[in-house]
Amino acid sequence: MSTTNVGDSLGVVLTINGKRHMLEVEPRRSLSDVIREDVGLTGTHLGCEHGVCGACTVLVDGQPARSCLMLAVQADETEITTIEGLADGDELHPIQQAMHESHGFQCGFCTPGFLMSTVALLSENPQPNRSEIRAELSGNLCRCTGYQSIVDGVETAVSLLNEAQGNQP
Amino acid sequence: MTLGNSQIKPDAHGKVTGAALYAGDLTAERLGTQGMLHAKVVFTNQVHARVTLLDVSAAEAVEGVLFVLTADDVPVNEYGLTKFDQPVLIGPTSSGRSIVPHDVSRWEADHLAVVVAESAEAATLGAQQIVSDWEQLDIVADIDAALAPGAPLVHPEDEVASNAYAHLVIRKGDVDAAFAAADVIVEGTYELPYQEHAFLQTEAGVAYTDGEGRVTVETAGQWTHEDQEQIAHALGVNADEVRVIYRAIGGAFGGKEDMSVQIVLALAAKRLAELDDHRPVRMEWSREESIVGHHKRHRGRITTRWAATADGHILGVESNNYLDAGAYNYTSNKVLGNLHLTVSGPYEIENARVDSWAVYTNAVPGGAFRGFGGPQGTFAAEMQMNKLAAATGIDPVEIRRRNLLREGSIGITSTEMPAGVSLPQVVDACAEAAEWTHPKPPPVPIASFASLPSTTDRVRRGRGFACTYKNVGFSFGFPERSEARLVLHGDNDQPTSAEVFLAGADVGQGAHTAFVQMAAEATGLAFEDITATFSDTATSGDSGSASASRLSFMTGNAILGAAEEAEKAWREGARPAVGEFRYVPPPTEPLDPEGAPTTPNFAYGYVAEAVDLSVDLDTGHVVVHDVVCAIDVGRIINRALVVGQVEGAVIQAHGYALSENLQVEEGRVLNPRLSGYLIPGIGDIPEQVRTILLEIPDPVGPFGVRGMAEMPLMPYAPAVAAALFDATGVWFDEFPFTPGRLAAGLG
Ligand code: FES
Ligand code: FES
Numbered sequence: 001m002s003t004t005n006v007g008d009s010l011g012v013v014l015t016i017n018g019k020r021h022m023l024e025v026e027p028r029r030s031l032s033d034v035i036r037e038d039v040g041l042t043g044t045h046l047g048c049e050h051g052v053c054g055a056c057t058v059l060v061d062g063q064p065a066r067s068c069l070m071l072a073v074q075a076d077e078t079e080i081t082t083i084e085g086l087a088d089g090d091e092l093h094p095i096q097q098a099m100h101e102s103h104g105f106q107c108g109f110c111t112p113g114f115l116m117s118t119v120a121l122l123s124e125n126p127q128p129n130r131s132e133i134r135a136e137l138s139g140n141l142c143r144c145t146g147y148q149s150i151v152d153g154v155e156t157a158v159s160l161l162n163e164a165q166g167n168q169p
Numbered sequence: 170m171t172l173g174n175s176q177i178k179p180d181a182h183g184k185v186t187g188a189a190l191y192a193g194d195l196t197a198e199r200l201g202t203q204g205m206l207h208a209k210v211v212f213t214n215q216v217h218a219r220v221t222l223l224d225v226s227a228a229e230a231v232e233g234v235l236f237v238l239t240a241d242d243v244p245v246n247e248y249g250l251t252k253f254d255q256p257v258l259i260g261p262t263s264s265g266r267s268i269v270p271h272d273v274s275r276w277e278a279d280h281l282a283v284v285v286a287e288s289a290e291a292a293t294l295g296a297q298q299i300v301s302d303w304e305q306l307d308i309v310a311d312i313d314a315a316l317a318p319g320a321p322l323v324h325p326e327d328e329v330a331s332n333a334y335a336h337l338v339i340r341k342g343d344v345d346a347a348f349a350a351a352d353v354i355v356e357g358t359y360e361l362p363y364q365e366h367a368f369l370q371t372e373a374g375v376a377y378t379d380g381e382g383r384v385t386v387e388t389a390g391q392w393t394h395e396d397q398e399q400i401a402h403a404l405g406v407n408a409d410e411v412r413v414i415y416r417a418i419g420g421a422f423g424g425k426e427d428m429s430v431q432i433v434l435a436l437a438a439k440r441l442a443e444l445d446d447h448r449p450v451r452m453e454w455s456r457e458e459s460i461v462g463h464h465k466r467h468r469g470r471i472t473t474r475w476a477a478t479a480d481g482h483i484l485g486v487e488s489n490n491y492l493d494a495g496a497y498n499y500t501s502n503k504v505l506g507n508l509h510l511t512v513s514g515p516y517e518i519e520n521a522r523v524d525s526w527a528v529y530t531n532a533v534p535g536g537a538f539r540g541f542g543g544p545q546g547t548f549a550a551e552m553q554m555n556k557l558a559a560a561t562g563i564d565p566v567e568i569r570r571r572n573l574l575r576e577g578s579i580g581i582t583s584t585e586m587p588a589g590v591s592l593p594q595v596v597d598a599c600a601e602a603a604e605w606t607h608p609k610p611p612p613v614p615i616a617s618f619a620s621l622p623s624t625t626d627r628v629r630r631g632r633g634f635a636c637t638y639k640n641v642g643f644s645f646g647f648p649e650r651s652e653a654r655l656v657l658h659g660d661n662d663q664p665t666s667a668e669v670f671l672a673g674a675d676v677g678q679g680a681h682t683a684f685v686q687m688a689a690e691a692t693g694l695a696f697e698d699i700t701a702t703f704s705d706t707a708t709s710g711d712s713g714s715a716s717a718s719r720l721s722f723m724t725g726n727a728i729l730g731a732a733e734e735a736e737k738a739w740r741e742g743a744r745p746a747v748g749e750f751r752y753v754p755p756p757t758e759p760l761d762p763e764g765a766p767t768t769p770n771f772a773y774g775y776v777a778e779a780v781d782l783s784v785d786l787d788t789g790h791v792v793v794h795d796v797v798c799a800i801d802v803g804r805i806i807n808r809a810l811v812v813g814q815v816e817g818a819v820i821q822a823h824g825y826a827l828s829e830n831l832q833v834e835e836g837r838v839l840n841p842r843l844s845g846y847l848i849p850g851i852g853d854i855p856e857q858v859r860t861i862l863l864e865i866p867d868p869v870g871p872f873g874v875r876g877m878a879e880m881p882l883m884p885y886a887p888a889v890a891a892a893l894f895d896a897t898g899v900w901f902d903e904f905p906f907t908p909g910r911l912a913a914g915l916g
Contacts, residue, residue: 036194040196040198041187042187042190042191042193042194042196043186043187043188043189044187045191045369045370045419046193047369047370047371047456047843048456048842048843048844049455049456050456050842050843050844051844052842052843052844053369053843055369082187083185083186083187084186084187084188086186087186092182092185092186096185096186099185100177100181100182100185101177103175103177103178103809103810103813105181105184105185105677106420106677106678106679106813106817107368107369107370107417107418107419107420107676107677108180108183108184108185108189108417108419108677109191109368109369109370109419109420109677110369111184111185112187115185134851134852135852137851138850138851138852139850140850140851141369141843141848141850142369143366143367143368143369143420143422143817143821143848144369144420144677144678144813144817145813145816145817145820146813146816146817146818146819146820146821146854146858147816147820147851147854148816148857148858149809149812149813149816150851151851
């Protein structure tokens with residue numbers, strides 16, 4: 001894949017979507033490149049490669065991170081969740097289900113990043129109002145939808161999650 | 170009934186799970202091949218210069234580099250969507266099968282070479298080892314420089330004495346008499362900015378030779394068959410020796426209508442086949458390469474005067490319009506046509522003298538972008554209309570009603586408008602939803618920066634209105650067509666399922682979903698009973714482009730025709746029953762060079778918008794409270810998708826109007842990153858966007874459908890300008906309305 005001399009590389013252990021990967025990576029390589037190229041999980045998208053668009057958002061130990069800005073070696077020994085790890089087998093995560101139903105995307109290129117940011121948002125604040133949703137998702141860019149359908153999708157996700165937990169808001 | 174609901178897109182599952190494959194996601198494993206090669210295209214990085222030396226030997230010596238392609242390797246070294254005026258690769262020597270001079274770089278992102286290597290790193294290292302020498306030529310920086318006496322010519326081979334070309338005219342009535350009779354004259358010189366598409370997925374593709382020996386490019390574009398044609402032309406082969414497939418497309422908006430990676434990847438694949446190397450080769454542009462390396466919405470300048478009576482009737486329009494075409498034509502001559510028709514507004518105008526030019530410069534090419542010249546023309550027209558309202562003291566909606574095109578009106582090109590002019594209803598619907606006749610709401614506190622307290626002290630509130638129209642399809646005499654193939658399956662009396670084969674691109678707008686809905690409606694089958702194969706030149710005929718608000722319209726008609734053919738075959742006993750149909754819309758005419766009457770279009774879409782905003786007089790910070798977009802879509806195929814097009818277009822327009830500020834100086838893009846080129850984020854957008862859909866059927870649309878995806882972008886910037894005037898009493902004739910520009914103008 002690359003011109004890496006193994007001597008230049010460092011060993012890292014990344015647990016991605018519950019699976020341990022022992023990898024040899026050059027220190028300069030971004031987490032996003034390693035996820036996409038070495039692990040082959042291409043649901044993590046790259047829209048800008050310098051921290052502006054949020055398309056590359058993954059969870060690192062539960063916290064949202066821009067994988068284009070993080071070096072793979074910085075993620076050594078962490079638990080990483082990517083978009084491919086959200087669904088439980090064939091069962092979509094409620095947030096995926098909500099975005100699916102709400103037409104919360106057009107081209108879908110921004111969608112993995114929005115979904116991962118939403119997971120992080122709802123784990124911190126399970127009942128966000130519309131302005132909190134807007135504030136929390138302000139680090140993700142979408143060029144297609146105009147965002148209203150994405151906010152609708154998050155609201156749908158909140159009610160799906162409430163239903164799942166049996167508590168009506 | 171499958172029409173009118175919000176059918177979930179069949180691609181939705183892949184998009185929410187990360188399984189959807191975009192061109193950049195194609196790995197050797199997914200393509201079923203052993204290994205993958207990497208290509209890098211090298212930009213000349215020369216704004217205007219003649220190459221005197223090109224040496225790639227050091228690059229080819231880099232470990233991991235297989236070969237470097239140069240101009241010598243391009244069989245026919247030219248391409249272009251409407252004019253073959255751009256070399257595929259710039260070099261001191263070339264095959265000689267093109268009259269376009271191949272040794273001059275006219276744009277910083279002209280392509281110099283393609284490095285093919287075992288890894289992306291090796292390709293980049295190879296690119297750094299390319300040696301070239303350049304003789305600098307005078308730079309034609311912008312429209313003023315291009316029109317200056319004695320300016321160097323960007324395309325001397327065209328044998329046109331000026332950089333201005335594609336001159337279009339309208340000559341109608343007696344303009345001088347109209348101005349002599351006027352009670353009121355309003356005028357303006359409008360400076361129109363670039364806009365960058367900023368589709369979230371940058372250009373990417375993979376190329377290889379398929380099992381049938383075809384050079385195959387899997388990529389993201391807007392028109393498979395046009396890509397195929399242009400690749401075949403440059404390769405000097407027949408179109409059927411080339412195959413183009415689109416994978417999931419991460420946005421386009423006009424920005425993927427022209428070639429980016431396609432031809433250079435095809436050249437690489439062809440060379441690999443000659444070397445008996447069967448690995449596919451991939452290329453993916455960085456965001457910076459994308460912003461520097463593809464065309465933009467044109468910057469331009471419109472100088473215009475309108476004459477009117479004291480009661481607000483327009484007597485005459487005079488307008489001189491320039492678009493900066495940049496270094497190559499792309500679709501500038503066509504974009505210009507739409508500016509030309511919209512610059513006098515969607516109004517009945519009896520006297521008009523309109524002149525429009527595209528102008529070659531050494532800047533980034535202008536080309537297709539949602540609205541295709543319409544946003545520029547509409548900005549000038551609606552600024553003029555709002556100034557006229559202010560000058561006459563007539564309400565902006567009322568003054569429009571007195572002038573609007575309506576059924577049976579004679580259009581600006583002196584022929585009757587195509588049937589189905591619904592603009593009066595659209596304007597009324599917008600005004601009503603916006604509660605236009607109610608007093609405007611008081612200012613609310615806004616905070617210009619998160620660190621500042623919210624205040625109303627220096628905040629003013631205003632409302633603005635604008636409307637426009639846009640043609641459906643390329644038209645202007647272009648031979649439009651769309652092909653469909655539909656196969657009915659079943660053993661007994663009734664078909665139980667169908668297959669459709671369509672080339673039309675789903676760039677995210679949901680075209681494929683709408684196609685299947687229309688196929689279901691046309692055959693009486695359920696959505697789930699239709700299997701569709703899309704966007705592969707090997708399996709379907711030409712659908713034309715996903716652009717010009719044309720695809721649902723054209724392909725819908727093609728599906729209806731194919732369904733009818735298939736049903737006929739079915740009745741005659743064929744099992745399966747195959748229907749093939751090529752839809753050709755009503756003919757159109759190019760504009761007359763002297764301005765004589767013509768019918769350039771067969772259908773239009775109509776839209777109106779009202780904007781309510783607050784602006785801080787000191788900081789120039791703007792908060793848009795409410796946007797109403799009323800649009801006649803003819804017939805809703807899929808409500809959620811239609812609303813999505815409106816909301817998405819309004820937010821792109823919001824960026825165009827307020828924040829997107831691409832800086833191009835001396836032929837160089839100065840801010841080619843998303844950190845410096847600011848597209849709206851969720852924190853920047855209007856507090857609400859309300860979509861009002863009208864369904865007044867288009868007489869020639871499938872099921873009554875009208876084109877609609879571009880129109881909502883067009884009236885937004887002038888509606889914002891009008892709201893700013895309403896709030897502050899200041900007209901801003903130049904945008905984007907950045908805080909700096911507004912604060913300077915209001916200070
Ligand atoms: S790709 Fe990481 S933020 Fe844009
Ligand atoms: S859906 Fe295309 S970028 Fe968000």
